[in-house]
Amino acid sequence: MSGPRRIAVLGSTGSIGTQALDVIRQLPERFAVDSLAGGRNHGLLAQQIAEFRPRAASWQGAASADLEAAVRSTGCRFAPVEDLALASDIPLIATAGAAGLFPTLAALKAGMPVAIANKEVLVMAGNVVQKALREHGGRLHPVDSEHSAIWQCLWGEEDHGIRRILLTASGGAFRDFDADSLAVVTAEQALNHPTWNMGPKITVDSASLMNKGMETIEAMWLFDVPMEKVEVVLHRESIVHSLVEFSDGSVKAQMGVPDMRLPIQLALAYPERMPTPPMPSLDLAAAGSLSFGRPDMERFPCLRLAIEAGRRGGTFPCAMAAADEVAVGRFLDGEVGFLDIPRVIEAVLEKHDGIADPDIETILEVDLQARDKARAVKPGVPV
Amino acid sequence: MSGPRRIAVLGSTGSIGTQALDVIRQLPERFAVDSLAGGRNHGLLAQQIAEFRPRAASWQGAASADLEAAVRSTGCRFAPVEDLALASDIPLIATAGAAGLFPTLAALKAGMPVAIANKEVLVMAGNVVQKALREHGGRLHPVDSEHSAIWQCLWGEEDHGIRRILLTASGGAFRDFDADSLAVVTAEQALNHPTWNMGPKITVDSASLMNKGMETIEAMWLFDVPMEKVEVVLHRESIVHSLVEFSDGSVKAQMGVPDMRLPIQLALAYPERMPTPPMPSLDLAAAGSLSFGRPDMERFPCLRLAIEAGRRGGTFPCAMAAADEVAVGRFLDGEVGFLDIPRVIEAVLEKHDGIADPDIETILEVDLQARDKARAVKPGVPV
Numbered sequence: 001m002s003g004p005r006r007i008a009v010l011g012s013t014g015s016i017g018t019q020a021l022d023v024i025r026q027l028p029e030r031f032a033v034d035s036l037a038g039g040r041n042h043g044l045l046a047q048q049i050a051e052f053r054p055r056a057a058s059w060q061g062a063a064s065a066d067l068e069a070a071v072r073s074t075g076c077r078f079a080p081v082e083d084l085a086l087a088s089d090i091p092l093i094a095t096a097g098a099a100g101l102f103p104t105l106a107a108l109k110a111g112m113p114v115a116i117a118n119k120e121v122l123v124m125a126g127n128v129v130q131k132a133l134r135e136h137g138g139r140l141h142p143v144d145s146e147h148s149a150i151w152q153c154l155w156g157e158e159d160h161g162i163r164r165i166l167l168t169a170s171g172g173a174f175r176d177f178d179a180d181s182l183a184v185v186t187a188e189q190a191l192n193h194p195t196w197n198m199g200p201k202i203t204v205d206s207a208s209l210m211n212k213g214m215e216t217i218e219a220m221w222l223f224d225v226p227m228e229k230v231e232v233v234l235h236r237e238s239i240v241h242s243l244v245e246f247s248d249g250s251v252k253a254q255m256g257v258p259d260m261r262l263p264i265q266l267a268l269a270y271p272e273r274m275p276t277p278p279m280p281s282l283d284l285a286a287a288g289s290l291s292f293g294r295p296d297m298e299r300f301p302c303l304r305l306a307i308e309a310g311r312r313g314g315t316f317p318c319a320m321a322a323a324d325e326v327a328v329g330r331f332l333d334g335e336v337g338f339l340d341i342p343r344v345i346e347a348v349l350e351k352h353d354g355i356a357d358p359d360i361e362t363i364l365e366v367d368l369q370a371r372d373k374a375r376a377v378k379p380g381v382p383v
Numbered sequence: 384m385s386g387p388r389r390i391a392v393l394g395s396t397g398s399i400g401t402q403a404l405d406v407i408r409q410l411p412e413r414f415a416v417d418s419l420a421g422g423r424n425h426g427l428l429a430q431q432i433a434e435f436r437p438r439a440a441s442w443q444g445a446a447s448a449d450l451e452a453a454v455r456s457t458g459c460r461f462a463p464v465e466d467l468a469l470a471s472d473i474p475l476i477a478t479a480g481a482a483g484l485f486p487t488l489a490a491l492k493a494g495m496p497v498a499i500a501n502k503e504v505l506v507m508a509g510n511v512v513q514k515a516l517r518e519h520g521g522r523l524h525p526v527d528s529e530h531s532a533i534w535q536c537l538w539g540e541e542d543h544g545i546r547r548i549l550l551t552a553s554g555g556a557f558r559d560f561d562a563d564s565l566a567v568v569t570a571e572q573a574l575n576h577p578t579w580n581m582g583p584k585i586t587v588d589s590a591s592l593m594n595k596g597m598e599t600i601e602a603m604w605l606f607d608v609p610m611e612k613v614e615v616v617l618h619r620e621s622i623v624h625s626l627v628e629f630s631d632g633s634v635k636a637q638m639g640v641p642d643m644r645l646p647i648q649l650a651l652a653y654p655e656r657m658p659t660p661p662m663p664s665l666d667l668a669a670a671g672s673l674s675f676g677r678p679d680m681e682r683f684p685c686l687r688l689a690i691e692a693g694r695r696g697g698t699f700p701c702a703m704a705a706a707d708e709v710a711v712g713r714f715l716d717g718e719v720g721f722l723d724i725p726r727v728i729e730a731v732l733e734k735h736d737g738i739a740d741p742d743i744e745t746i747l748e749v750d751l752q753a754r755d756k757a758r759a760v761k762p763g764v765p766v
Contacts, residue, residue, distance in 0.1 A: 152633065156539020160656045164664065233667050243638075249662030250535060250645060253636045255626075262633060273543045279632030281547065284616050284675035292667035 006034035007268060008084040010058075010103055011094030013038040013045055015199050016117040016143060016260065020092050021048060023265045026277045031268060035084040037095065046070035058084055082106040085114075090268060092143070093118045096201065097325065098367060101125055101360070108138035115267035117143035119202075123214045124318040125363050126221035140222060141267035146215055147222055148263035149241035149254035154223065161247035165219050168235035168242050169295055172207035174338075175236070179299055185338045187331060204328045205302075208341050209295060213306020217317050220310055227310045232303065234293040239282065256282050301342040305349065314354040318363050319370040323348035326374035340379035347377045389417035390651060391467040393441075393486055394477030396421040396428055398582050399500040399526060399647065403475050404431060406648045409660045414651060418467040420478065429453035441467055465489040468497075473651060475526070476501045479584065480708065481750060484508055484743070491521035498650035500526035502585075506597045507701040508746050509604035523605060524650035529598055530605055531646035532624035532637035537606065544630035548602050551618035551625050552678055555590035557721075558619070562682055568721045570714060587711045588685075591724050592678060596689020600700050603693055610693045615686065617676040622665065639665050684725040688732065697737040701746050702753040706731035709757035723762035730760045 007024065011017045017038075024031040033052035038045030042064035049057055049070040056079040059067065071078070085091035085103035092115040093100040100118035105125075107114045109132050116122070122129060132138065142148050146167050154162075173192050174182055190207040191200055205211035209232075216230045233243075241263075243253040256262055257280050265274050297304040302324070309316040327344035330336045336344065348370050355362055390407060394400045400421075407414040416435040421428030425447035432440055432453040439462040442450065454461070468474035468486035475498040476483040483501035488508075490497045492515050499505070505512060515521065525531050529550050537545075556575050557565055573590040574583055588594035592615075599613045616626075624646075626636040639645060640663050648657050680687040685707070692699040710727035713719045719727065731753050738745055 152635065154539075156537075159654070161658065163658075166667065240636075243667075245664060246656050247658035248645060248648065248656040249639055249642075249664060250649070250656065251638045251665050252535065253623075253638060255634045255636060256632055259632075262631060265631065266633070271542070273629050273631040273633065275544065275546075275630035281628060281632060282634050284549065284626075285677045287675060289672045289674040291672040292670060294668045 004028065004030055004032040005268065006032050006089045008035045008037070008088035008091040008103075009033060009094065010037040010081055010084060010091055010100070011039070011096065011118070012036040012048055013041040014094055014096065016094040016264065017092075018044075019260050020094060020264050020268070021052065023261050023268065024052075027265075027274060030274065034088045035079070037081050037084055039095070039099075042067040049074055049076055056084055056087070086110055086112075090115055090141075092264075092268065093121065094143070096120070096199070098124060098364065104129065105132055105360075108132040108140075109136050111137045113139045113141055113270070115141045115143055115264075117264075117267075119144075119211075119214045119218060120321055122218040122221045123321045124367060125360065126217065126317070127313075127357050128360055128363070130221055130224070141270050142218075142222055143260075143263050143267045144215065144218070145258070145260065145263050146242040147218060148266060150219060150223060150244055152254045152266070153242070153244040153252040157244075157246065157252075162223065162225055162229060162244060163247050163249070164245040165223060165225060165230045166233050166243040166245065166251075167212065167215055167219060167230065168238070168240050169209065169212040169232050170206075170236055170238045171234050171295070172209060172211075172300075173203075174207050175234070177299075179339075182299065183337055183339050187334065190331075190338065200332060201325065201328055204331060204341075205324065208302040208328075208338070209300040210302035210306060210324050210341070210345075212295070213303045213310075214317075214321065216307055217310040227307060230310075232295050234291075234295050236291050237287065239287060239290055302345065305342055305345050309349065312354060314356040315358050315363065315366040316349065316352065316354050318358070318366050319352045320345055320349055322367045322370035323374040326371050330375075336379050343379045344374050344377045348373045387411065387413055387415040388651065389415050389472045391418045391420070391471035391474040391486075392416060392477065393420040393464055393467060393474055393483070394422070394479065394501070395419040395431055396424040397477055397479065399477040399643065400475075401427075402643050403477060403647050403651070404435065406644050406651065407435075410648075410657060413657065417471045418462070420464050420467055422478070422482075425450040432457055432459055439467055439470065469493055469495075473498055473524075475647075475651065476504065477526070479503070479582070481507060481747065487512065488515055488743075491515040491523075492519050494519045494521050496522040496524055496653070498524045498526055498647075500647075500650075502527075502594075502597050502601060503704055505601040505604045506704045507750060508743065509600065509700070510696075510740050511743055511746070513604055513607070524653050525601075525605055526643075526646050526650045527598065527601070528641070528643065528646050529625040530601060531649060533602060533606060533627055535637045535649070536625070536627040536635040540627075540629065540635075545606065545608055545612060545627060546630050546632070547628040548606060548608060548613045549616050549626040549628065549634075550595065550598055550602060550613060551616050551621070551623050552592065552595040553589075553619055553621045554617050554678070555592060555594075555683075556586075557590050558617070560682075562722075565682065566720055566722050570717065573714075573721065583715060584708065584711055587714060587724075588707065591685040591711075591721070592683040593685035593689060593707050593724070593728075595678070596686045596693075597700075597704065599690055600693040610690060613693075615678050617674075617678050619674050620670060622670060622673055685728065688725055688728050692732065695737060697739040698741050698746065698749040699732065699735060699737050701741070701749050702735045703728055703732055705750045705753035706757040709754050713758075719762050726762045727757050727760045731756045
């Protein structure tokens with residue numbers, strides 16, 4: 001490469017975004033921030049603009065005074081996220097929700113590589129994304145530790161059949177809770193994830209195993225396998241990030257010290273691996289043992305709902321993700337209980353008329369409708 | 384490929400050889416036996432010749448009556464092992480001891496791929512083998528489950544630096560014995576290996592961890608890393624066959640149900656993976672947990688001796704392997720105790736004048752001398 005890779009960090013004020021900036025900060029000869037997109041956290045975005053002096057930036061709402069000052073003093077220009085993605089060497093899609101969809105598609109249609117940390121893009125619109133990949137030759141570099149693991153296991157195995165993808169799951173904050181305890185857990189308890197430090201929505205999804213369910217759908221699209229070949233394995237230690245079984249029964253696993261900077265770095269630097277900043281070595285002997293088990297879909301119905309939605313395909317995963325976002329919001333607001341999250345989702349999916357191979361307009365329409373329905377569901381009351 | 388790959392199975396009557404014939408038997412459209420080389424087990428070789436009807440064969444000593452009959456009735460011709468290797472598409476070197484050296488070098492010097500199951504070839508003559516690889520463009524396909532695992536982990540990672548190779552060790556039959564118990568174990572006890580079914584010499588080496596020590600030396604040569612980057616990890620379940628840590632801290636592991644047919648098949652079929660015969664899937668949840676620990680080099684000094692010999696290089700590994708073969712023979716004959724095996728080896732190595740970058744003649748000379756010395760060592764009596 002001639003110069004540093006110019007990156008559009010979309011979702012720069014979130015958990016993945018700030019860790020990505022940390023990676024970029026430590027490898028100035030390899031990476032440079034071309035642009036930043038924050039949401040409504042204008043204060044943090046202003047600081048990031050002052051530090052990284054991006055060429056352009058994007059945000060939501062009227063700029064706060066400090067954001068305006070940062071933009072003015074650095075000569076940074078406002079631009080829509082699609083433009084930010086297209087002007088970079090590689091965009092990192094680390095926005096939450098549907099906001100990641102348009103810059104992802106814009107970059108893929110331009111045949112670009114895209115580092116993807118956003119779940120909803122593939123869950124809502126996996127068929128549209130896959131079509132763009134097939135027609136324009138772009139590439140997705142997964143950032144999620146599980147999908148990064150699978151991606152790494154598949155390097156050099158392009159001509160070999162996948163027998164199974166084994167997605168590991170830590171089990172979330174409530175893995176050892178019984179059904180009675182799950183019924184009364186609070187938002188605060190849910191936000192206490194054992195291993196990874198993430199935003200509130202994804203942490204609740206992690207506790208309900210909906211996050212893992214969505215990852216099964218992402219894996220389907222990213223690695224082009226049917227849901228029947230995707231299996232979830234409980235693995236408390238979060239050391240084995242995921243595994244692939246090949247046609248001959250050989251299994252490859254990727255593992256390491258849990259640190260999101262590794263998959264972020266790899267998604268940005270691919271096909272290179274960066275020895276700096278030095279990541280700690282995995283000490284297996286000190287870890288002592290790695291445990292594996294089967295997830296309990298009775299106690300955690302969100303996982304079952306996601307796998308079913310993935311199997312049914314079409315707009316089902318989109319409706320499910322939308323209903324989940326609303327249900328989790330209602331749980332975080334203390335309006336419904338933890339076990340009402342799957343109830344709300346199931347109520348929405350039961351009434352959903354699926355549409356096969358939907359286009360973007362249909363997907364966004366289904367997303368809005370499912371949100372409305374999810375807001376209206378009264379847990380315990382038939383819809 | 385136009386027709387089946389024609390294989391020279393050298394060491395066809397041993398443990399790996401018979402399992403290789405099982406693989407070949409089940410994939411007649413992909414593999415064919417071009418030639419067989421047995422040792423002194425003429426009865427079994429005669430049966431194999433009758434079944435596989437090889438073009439040529441090799442054996443040691445005057446042919447038994449049934450071997451002569453099999454050769455005559457199938458039209459099979461006797462030929463030296465080097466000729467068998469060169470006439471095949473790929474030789475499988477599954478002979479024990481120095482017997483594997485010449486056919487391996489002959490094939491590599493012809494730029495051929497070689498499936499290598501023999502330990503001594505690389506332990507004794509790693510430098511000579513590596514020189515042949517560099518100069519003639521041949522390839523080694525490792526058959527040992529550990530080295531096959533490392534090999535698989537390195538596919539697609541050719542441009543990435545290796546930080547560490549982690550060789551897993553089941554710990555052998557005596558992994559939980561204390562020093563007093565180790566002093567009085569019998570050959571019969573040593574031959575009861577927990578997971579793999581192998582020949583007597585390698586099973587004793589497995590119990591003493593000399594086998595693992597030799598594997599560290601093989602790994603150095605096969606993957607071109609210094610001994611400092613090779614680490615042994617105790618792993619009782621023999622499910623993780625070995626691991627590689629890359630420059631960025633990412634670790635890849637290869638695992639599977641312990642079945643030697645998988646690495647044998649892969650070494651013969653590379654770059655393909657064969658879905659038939661169907662190997663059982665690894666059930667991690669049923670396995671429950673995988674344990675890891677550090678090997679105890681105090682209780683198992685053979686591992687330390689091998690690592691030291693590998694570090695010192697030159698003719699030290701050759702002298703060590705020769706001394707070990709004699710010491711194990713003396714143990715199997717009931718002549719010396721289990722803990723005398725490392726004592727015999729250490730006594731030989733203490734007197735050894737190492738020669739750097741030895742040629743084949745020097746290596747064979749050192750091998751003979753070390754055997755003589757190892758026969759003469761009286762454990763407990765200073766040399």
